[in-house]
Amino acid sequence: MNITSAQYIQSEMDNNPTAVKAVIEGSTVFVPLDPANRHYSEIMRQVEAGTLTIQEAE
Amino acid sequence: MSKARQLADLGNVYDDGALSNRNRIINGAMVIDQRNGGSSVAFTSAAYKLDRWVGAVGTATGTTIQRSTTSATGFSNSALITIGTGASPVAGAVNRIYQVIEGYNISDFAWGTASASAITLSFWVRSSVTGTFSGALYGASTIQSYPFTYTISAANTFEQKTIIISGPTTGTWNSTNGAGVYVNFDLGSGSTFKTSAGSWTTGTYIGVTGSTNLCETTGATFYLTGVQLECSDTATPFEHRSYGDELARCQRYYFSSDEADSLLLSFGDVTSGDSTYFTILHPTTMRTGPTITLSNESHSGFDGITVFRNYATRWAGYDVATSTGRGYFQFEYVADAEL
Numbered sequence: 183m184n185i186t187s188a189q190y191i192q193s194e195m196d197n198n199p200t201a202v203k204a205v206i207e208g209s210t211v212f213v214p215l216d217p218a219n220r221h222y223s224e225i226m227r228q229v230e231a232g233t234l235t236i237q238e239a240e
Numbered sequence: 241m242s243k244a245r246q247l248a249d250l251g252n253v254y255d256d257g258a259l260s261n262r263n264r265i266i267n268g269a270m271v272i273d274q275r276n277g278g279s280s281v282a283f284t285s286a287a288y289k290l291d292r293w294v295g296a297v298g299t300a301t302g303t304t305i306q307r308s309t310t311s312a313t314g315f316s317n318s319a320l321i322t323i324g325t326g327a328s329p330v331a332g333a334v335n336r337i338y339q340v341i342e343g344y345n346i347s348d349f350a351w352g353t354a355s356a357s358a359i360t361l362s363f364w365v366r367s368s369v370t371g372t373f374s375g376a377l378y379g380a381s382t383i384q385s386y387p388f389t390y391t392i393s394a395a396n397t398f399e400q401k402t403i404i405i406s407g408p409t410t411g412t413w414n415s416t417n418g419a420g421v422y423v424n425f426d427l428g429s430g431s432t433f434k435t436s437a438g439s440w441t442t443g444t445y446i447g448v449t450g451s452t453n454l455c456e457t458t459g460a461t462f463y464l465t466g467v468q469l470e471c472s473d474t475a476t477p478f479e480h481r482s483y484g485d486e487l488a489r490c491q492r493y494y495f496s497s498d499e500a501d502s503l504l505l506s507f508g509d510v511t512s513g514d515s516t517y518f519t520i521l522h523p524t525t526m527r528t529g530p531t532i533t534l535s536n537e538s539h540s541g542f543d544g545i546t547v548f549r550n551y552a553t554r555w556a557g558y559d560v561a562t563s564t565g566r567g568y569f570q571f572e573y574v575a576d577a578e579l
Contacts, residue, residue, distance in 0.1 A: 191547070191548045192548070195517070200548050203547075206531075209533055210534075211531050211533045212531065212532040212547035212550060212557075214528075214529030214549075214551070216529040218417060218418065218528035219529055219531060220578060221576075222531075
């Protein structure tokens with residue numbers, strides 16, 4: 183799975199990140215922080231492998 | 241088949257506990273195609289195509305897949321795979337079409353125990369190539385596979401195949417919302433993923449050593465429909481479900497809003513810097529929190545939608561006004577909770 187960027191999403195209603203905005207296979211997607219979600223699982227696999235970094239929320 | 245035989249088989253299925261909801265395969269008749277609506281699309285890198293069906297034939301460039309209206313008697317559709325430029329697979333090649341059955345939907349199989357139930361896989365297949373084809377089931381939580389073979393005897397003719405598989409008495413099998421079992425139809429995987437047929441064996445396999453590699457034949461066609469996997473040691477007639485029922489089952493894993501006009505979500509007077517929040521319910525509870533992809537997004541007086549909460553039942557987003565006065569935003573979206 184080709185993931186070229188990832189950044190946490192945090193709304194003004196939340197004090198903590200609730201999702202990840204990522205570019206996967208060229209498309210911008212919003213991924214829940216849910217290990218059962220295959221995209222989040224792959225993001226975390228790549229983070230652990232050191233090939234991807236999730237940027238902090240703006 | 242005689243009526244007496246049919247009644248005997250039905251009685252056997254009753255003994256096994258299911259007269260309805262027998263088929264654990266979703267979209268086995270290949271009717272639902274939310275992503276492509278029947279269009280022919282590339283089938284060369286692993287991705288979901290017809291609903292719930294995933295795979296690729298990366299070895300043969302130019303290979304395509306589509307929902308076809310050519311099908312077996314009693315069916316309206318099939319999945320048609322057309323090989324592009326034929327080539328031999330390297331050892332590690334994975335060429336297949338498959339479906340991952342959710343753990344909840346095999347939890348009654350009692351796999352991994354002494355009471356493991358047998359299952360029966362039946363399907364209709366047609367190919368321009370004859371020979372011994374293969375496939376395999378394997379688990380997600382445990383590394384066990386059951387490779388099987390079937391023979392396509394006549395070219396370009398639909399034939400029904402039945403595979404009876406004993407239940408594995410060892411291993412751990414997912415029984416919740418994760419991947420339960422992978423049901424693979426091999427289209428020419430490499431030797432790494434092939435072994436002997438007919439028993440549960442340690443390892444992840446997709447097919448059987450020596451079976452036909454469809455990917456080697458330029459222009460070869462492969463149709464698949466009427467796929468049924470049931471908790472029984474007897475094949476029963478395909479369980480036709482209503483279109484709405486089948487679509488709802490698919491939407492547990494994937495939903496496309498897919499309307500001609502984008503969903504107008506907000507129209508009115510706004511103040512620059514203020515956020516407009518919204519929540520959208522999924523048409524059915526999804527397997528898990530889905531990935532949301534927005535499309536056809538347009539807006540006036542807003543800076544663009546951010547999705548910040550994705551749950552199995554709903555998702556929420558917001559858009560921040562960039563000017564004061566009349567404003568709006570609209571979009572389409574896809575929710576993806578596939579395995």
